[in-house]
Amino acid sequence: MITITKLNGKTFQLNALLIEKIESFPDTTITLTNGRKYVIAESEERLKELILIFYQSINLLGRKEWEGVDNE
Template sequence: MIQVTKLNGKSFYLNALYIETIESFPDTTITLTNGHKYVVSESEILIRERILDFYQSIQFFGHKQEGHGDG
């Protein structure tokens, strides 16, 4: 879940797994896979960072490998 803020200042949590698109019109609009839309005060970049943090926290991308060279 990621925390986002409505334009009226009230924050809520959104399940990032259901986000289909994020657009700016210029307000940031998040569209879920079920078609529901949310207009939020955060920027697209901040929402993207929160989504990536969420995915990492649930190990959605697996473990980060460091130094994975040929030898």
């Protein structure tokens, strides 16, 4: 889950695995796989960072601290 902020300043948790599309026009809009949309205060770049951190925390993309370590 990632914590993001609605335009009214309220924060909420979102399952990043359900994100289908991220757009900026000019506000950042998230479209989920079920078609639901959220307009958020975070920039598109910040949202990408949060998603990457979440994916790494659940070992979906590999752990960052393991980068460059050869398999034995």
